[in-house]
Amino acid sequence: MSQESTEHRAAAALDPHIRETEVDGIRTVLAAAPGPVTAGLFFRVGVADETLATTGITHLVEHLALHRHGVSDLHYNGATAATYTLFHVTGTPEEVTTYLNGVCAALRDLPMERLETEREILRTEAAGRSTGPNHQLPLWRYGAQGYGLGSYSELGTWHLTADAVRDWARTRFTRDNAVLWITAETVPDGLDLALPAGTPQPLPAPTSALPITPAYITGDSGGVVLDGIVRRSTAASLFTEVLSRALFADLRQKGGYSYTADAGYTPRDNDFATVTAFADALPKKHGAVVGGFVDTLARLRAGTIEQSELDSARAKFLKQYDAPDVGASRLPSYALNLLTGHRNLSPDEHRAEIAAVTLDDLREVARELHSTALLQVPGRGADWAGFTEAPQWSTRTDTSAGSRHRSLEDDSVLLTVSPVAVSLTTRSGPVVVRYEDCAALLVHPDGGRHLTGHDGFQVRVEPTLYKDLTPSRLAVIDAGVPSSAVVHMPQRDPDRIPRPQRRDSRPSGRPQSKGARLVGRLLRSVLIQLSGFATTIWGLIATVAMVMELKEPDPDAVTIILIWLLIIPPLALFIALRRSRDKRGG
Numbered sequence: 001m002s003q004e005s006t007e008h009r010a011a012a013a014l015d016p017h018i019r020e021t022e023v024d025g026i027r028t029v030l031a032a033a034p035g036p037v038t039a040g041l042f043f044r045v046g047v048a049d050e051t052l053a054t055t056g057i058t059h060l061v062e063h064l065a066l067h068r069h070g071v072s073d074l075h076y077n078g079a080t081a082a083t084y085t086l087f088h089v090t091g092t093p094e095e096v097t098t099y100l101n102g103v104c105a106a107l108r109d110l111p112m113e114r115l116e117t118e119r120e121i122l123r124t125e126a127a128g129r130s131t132g133p134n135h136q137l138p139l140w141r142y143g144a145q146g147y148g149l150g151s152y153s154e155l156g157t158w159h160l161t162a163d164a165v166r167d168w169a170r171t172r173f174t175r176d177n178a179v180l181w182i183t184a185e186t187v188p189d190g191l192d193l194a195l196p197a198g199t200p201q202p203l204p205a206p207t208s209a210l211p212i213t214p215a216y217i218t219g220d221s222g223g224v225v226l227d228g229i230v231r232r233s234t235a236a237s238l239f240t241e242v243l244s245r246a247l248f249a250d251l252r253q254k255g256g257y258s259y260t261a262d263a264g265y266t267p268r269d270n271d272f273a274t275v276t277a278f279a280d281a282l283p284k285k286h287g288a289v290v291g292g293f294v295d296t297l298a299r300l301r302a303g304t305i306e307q308s309e310l311d312s313a314r315a316k317f318l319k320q321y322d323a324p325d326v327g328a329s330r331l332p333s334y335a336l337n338l339l340t341g342h343r344n345l346s347p348d349e350h351r352a353e354i355a356a357v358t359l360d361d362l363r364e365v366a367r368e369l370h371s372t373a374l375l376q377v378p379g380r381g382a383d384w385a386g387f388t389e390a391p392q393w394s395t396r397t398d399t400s401a402g403s404r405h406r407s408l409e410d411d412s413v414l415l416t417v418s419p420v421a422v423s424l425t426t427r428s429g430p431v432v433v434r435y436e437d438c439a440a441l442l443v444h445p446d447g448g449r450h451l452t453g454h455d456g457f458q459v460r461v462e463p464t465l466y467k468d469l470t471p472s473r474l475a476v477i478d479a480g481v482p483s484s485a486v487v488h489m490p491q492r493d494p495d496r497i498p499r500p501q502r503r504d505s506r507p508s509g510r511p512q513s514k515g516a517r518l519v520g521r522l523l524r525s526v527l528i529q530l531s532g533f534a535t536t537i538w539g540l541i542a543t544v545a546m547v548m549e550l551k552e553p554d555p556d557a558v559t560i561i562l563i564w565l566l567i568i569p570p571l572a573l574f575i576a577l578r579r580s581r582d583k584r585g586g
Contacts, residue, residue: 015346017327018334019185024193025175029335031327033183039096040088040332041103041193042179044339045172048082048204052144052439052452053485054164056122056154058085061169063118065106074099082150083203083269084336085173093188100180104193107173112162119157126153133225133278134376140217140390141227141374143209143456144439147268155440155487174198181335183328203269203340209391209455214373216387218380223258223280224293225376228369232273232342234353239365240265240275241313243300250296251279257289270342275369286378294385297373300366305359317354321347393429394457403473405466408500415459415466417473419480422451422459433459435480445491449477462498534570542567 019030026041045058062078062085069076076089076099089099135151142148175195182188219225230236244263251258263277277297281289299305323329326347337344345353375387383389402418416423421434433453442450447469449461461477463469478486542563 015327015330015334015344017347018331020338021187023180023187023191024195025197026178026180026193026195027338028180028182028187029331029338030182030184030186031325031331032185033325033328036090037093037096037182037184037188038088038090038328039100039180039182039184040086040335041100042181042335042339043085043173044083044177044201044203045085046081046083047149048147049172049201050149050156051484052149052152052155053441053487054156054160055149055152056156057160057165057168058172059122059154060115060118060157060160060165061085061107061110061173062087063122064110064112064114064165065103065169065173067111067114067118068106069099069102082147084339093184094190096182097188097190101190101192104195107169107195110166110169112166115162115165119160122154122157126157133223133280134227134276136217136219137225137227137276137374137376139209139456140215141210142207143454144452145454146204146207148207148209148456155442158489159487170196171198172201177201179335179339181331183325183331206269206272207454210374211391211395212388214370214375214387215390216375216377216382217390218378219376220378223260223278223378224290225276225278226293226297226373227274227276228371228373229268229272230275230365230368230372232267232271233365234350235357235361236273236275236365237265238310238313238317238354238357239300239362239369241316242305242309242362243275243277243296243366245309245312246296246300247277247279247293251289251292255288255292257281257285257292267342270340281378283378287380290377290380290382294382297366297370298385301363301370303359303363303366305362305366307359310357310359310362314354314357318351321351394432394455396432396434397430398423398432398434402476403468405469405473408465408467415461415469417461417469417476419476421480422449422461422477424459431457431459433457435477435482438481438485441477441481441486443478443486443488445489446497447471447474448492448497449474451477451481465498465500535567539567 015031017031021028021030047055047058050057059080062080065087066076066078074089074091074095076087076091079086079088087100087103089096091099137151139148139151144152173195174197175193176198177200178195180193214228230239240263244261247258247261247263251261258279258281261279263275265273265275267273277293279289279293320326320329334344336342373387374390375382375385381387381389398416398418398421400418400420402416402421402423405415405417407413407415412427414425416425420436421432423433424431433451437454438451439454440450440452442448444450447463450458451461452458461469461474463474545563
């Protein structure tokens with residue numbers, strides 16, 4: 001059982017409140033804090049290190065490592081982020097020791113008898129997890145790889161084997177790829193964190209699926225969301241605080257468009273960070289909140305930033321150093337920087353950088369944010385604001401020969417299966433997934449094949465929806481995609497296998513224009529109102545006529561029946577038009 005290594009016992013830290021040491025070969029940082037002890041064990045592995053076909057493997061290791069702790073009053077948990085995994089706990093020194101020892105013991109020997117159960121638990125967790133407003137932005141910025149994988153479901157939970165999970169734990173959850181932090185003056189007695197040796201994992205290299213920025217996409221997030229990539233700096237952190245306050249003041253306090261208007265700064269890697277801004281709105285305020293959001297960004301980019309805005313943000317940042325346990329509060333970020341190799345600033349250095357930030361520095365960050373921005377707007381474009389729509393169709397085409405399969409739903413849609421790619425040609429544009437660039441191929445037992453390229457574009461190949469799509473053509477796809485990208489899915493419920501919808505009665509060719517559809521809807525609406533009005537009026541006339549006829553000494557029943565029969569034509573027309581409108585959705 002190992003304890004704190006003596007050769008690192010006196011290692012100097014940049015922060016006088018933080019002490020660096022080593023436990024069982026794991027770099028460790030300590031800082032005292034009142035109350036219970038809190039500890040965290042970081043590993044430099046996360047979702048961005050996976051592939052689309054194996055997404056969820058790190059999360060699965062985390063779940064397996066925590067299984068043996070079972071039900072407890074102890075406050076503990078695990079978290080899997082883009083570039084790290086964290087096991088954390090709060091309790092007495094003895095409880096912290098027991099927890100950390102248990103985690104490391106489980107990582108050395110994962111309880112693989114729980115594999116299938118934990119895979120199902122992760123799928124259940126994903127089904128009930130709510131996504132944030134910026135959930136879609138990573139896949140549009142990075143594609144189906146690296147930092148974009150956080151936008152996708154965990155496909156690995158469908159097929160990962162015990163050997164694959166063990167190998168991932170053995171190579172990523174190692175002592176050389178970890179950092180431990182503890183809010184205590186000394187390392188608790190009894191720690192046994194023995195883990196295999198390994199190689200420190202570098203941060204993933206960023207990819208790009210955006211040829212031009214600033215760009216925009218449309219979405220139904222209930223508001224406006226933007227992210228941009230800026231250089232990591234104290235100035236960028238301060239700018240994000242200024243942006244957050246400006247959005248709140250402009251969109252909530254002045255405009256009254258939003259309830260939530262905020263911005264956040266998150267380091268992506270050692271050189272760059274992601275600034276994310278969000279403002280919600282009701283549907284009737286969407287136009288106003290988009291305009292106000294863009295105006296606020298334009299104001300900051302143009303340099304219209306008051307000194308008071310910078311001073312307020314600066315005061316908030318400096319206030320962190322007034323806390324009595326400032327060292328303990330900085331431990332997680334300090335440890336994470338150690339893990340990734342990013343420079344840690346001493347308190348004096350950080351204060352000096354905060355004091356040195358100028359209005360010109362903030363303006364420069366604002367311009368950098370705008371130049372890399374990806375904006376998601378609800379239901380309308382943002383070309384008017386200088387943003388370019390993100391690519392909706394593939395720019396690369398497949399010129400190789402292949403079999404062509406006409407859609408059974410739309411004659412203008414053509415699926416091509418060639419030895420090198422699957423292509424979908426539509427009226428609006430093509431979608432191409434080359435086998436060598438396929439991030440994941442979902443194989444369904446009923447013949448369905450769903451391909452996702454590294455650029456994020458998808459083609460769904462369904463034998464039930466295309467003409468002459470035989471098993472031999474599906475075999476071409478299976479043979480072309482690398483085995484590492486293949487995900488074998490379970491049998492689908494028959495109701496989930498797509499079936500051709502009723503063909504449109506209009507001939508194929510140019511689709512009906514938006515103007516023509518609008519005229520049709522208006523005409524149908526007028527006819528509904530006229531037929532309803534005629535039905536109502538005739539009902540009143542028939543009622544009066546019936547009453548008058550019944551007052552006669554010898555009322556004529558045939559006359560009464562004929563009067564009411566005449567209401568049938570307008571009533572039938574009204575019912576038919578209403579049904580047609582409801583079926584068409586307007």
